[in-house]
Amino acid sequence: MSGGENGAAATMPGGEARMAEAPVRLNVEQASYAYHGHGQSAPDFTLAATSFVASQREVVTILGPNASGKSTLLKLIAGSLDPLSGRVELEGFEISRLDARTRAQKIAMVNQESALLFPARAGDYVLQGRHPYRRMLRFETEEDVQIAEEALAQVGATHLRDRWMHEISGGEKQRVILARALAQQPILLLLDEPTLHLDIGAQVELLERLRQLAAESRYTVIVVTHELSLAAEFADQVVLLNAGKCLRVGTPADVYRRDLLEQVFEAPLDVDIGPEGRPRVYVRGGRTGRGLRE
């Protein structure tokens, strides 16, 4: 971890000002989906109609336990699935109707795990983010290289540029993958369980970085996670899913109701509101409550 990025991640603008009157950028309107198994008429899994809107500079978490429909909703937003009903629009355009190239100029996806078939250096990996802007048979321009360098700097990973992807740590790899997404110069940044393989320090660092990027570079950030306490701390808006149904959409304080969370996560929980108005969740185990945020 270099010294530079710690300082950069330290200051955050305060909560509500960020969202004030920003135009709607992502509009998910009654979007639903159903997976069908082979030759079956009844669907294996359905995501019931879900609606929410997101503006620029906003961090939205899609929260829920495993198999709640989080990834399906993310795929609908990424345009890799067509909604069964309803609409998913980015700046007024239906995302699933955009061609792959245009979509990749607007939306960047950070996936959980990306196994590389052949070794690649971090710098070249980030350059892949310029692909949606490249014409057929053309090579990377000076500008592409500059944008990739900037993306690496934005995530504090300039020093990783010439390292092999398979030789760096999980947290470092996550930063390089994020840098590739930034090199796409998107307006919508999607992350699927980005904290899954990270230790708590790297998790907080990543989410702080996302908040900062959203604030400074006007991204709309959508994070899929099942981490209750991280979502409470970093999200402007939470979309709570359970068993394919959207149960509630709102600020963390709106969504984090004890009975609701206990029902969804099937665990005895305590919720209180912290000094900044953000809820805190504790597991009620045995005699004393134990914080999740240690």
Added chain:
Amino acid sequence: MKPLTLHRVLWTCAALLAVLFAMILVALKVGAVPISITDLALNLGRVILGRRAEMQSDYRLIVFGLRLPRIVLGMMVGGALSVSGASFQALLRNPLADPYVLGVSSGGAVGAILALILLPQVALATPFAAFLGAIATIAAVYFLGRRRGQLDSTTLLLAGIISASFLSAVIIFLMTTTVGRDLRGMPFWLMGDLSAPLPESLHWILLAGLIVGIGAIYTTAADLNLITSGEREAMHLGVDVTRVKLVVYVSASLLTGLAVSVSGAIGYVGLLVPHVMRMLFGSDYRLLIPTSAIGGAIALLLADTLARTVALPTELPVGAVTAMVGAPLFIYLLRRRLR
């Protein structure tokens, strides 16, 4: 960050072409009748100056009637198989993919033999049927190699190896039961051989098909780089995955089919050459496709020169040489992956 430049692609190809030229000279020189470099230079000079008539007739026969056509054939086949192998490796996200290992070559051979049996008079039927056989096989292997809707690399390789074995049995069946036809020998189709002279008409078809196939694959080279890290990832980076897969599967099958229809099922070139090129020049497909094409030409020419000379006065089928080198490499790569 040092991104790939056109300059680097051209210089690398130029260097490989120089190696290829040297290899051509070696292949022209050695053989049952050794020819000195001086004679070779003299005679090549005569050809360039348009004074073919001044050549001694036995030289003309050996160098330009026998060796040169075989060299040209070997180069085309080697290039086709290598580019095809590199393409399958990207699409199937499996570094062990190769048209021979996957059974695609055997599928092409079955197609070619059927065309020779059913439509012996139609000259273009053989390469076309080989293409159809190749594409049908890769489609079958692709679907057999899936588990729960996902490509599984071990299942895929097993599906390929079993398909190859089954199709070899079909080849043997067809060759044994069809009598009185000129079908070339069984070793030709099973192992591959460059000794059979190619009809003049097919030379140009082969060359045209090669240029179209390799050209089409090259237009998707940057997309293939991304597909190696997963189709979904590639899609999120703006690759039209369906189109790229269609173009590359069809083109790679075309290259394999063409190669098989003129030389039989030569194995492991498509595995070996892209790996060596990756080790030398990196895994960027914009460089890998052209270097594999030239490298494949060099490798098969080398293998065929060995096949012609190691067991003098007799000759080995070139496929035996490539398999002797390729199979151990396959095992090595497999072990390294499992570790």
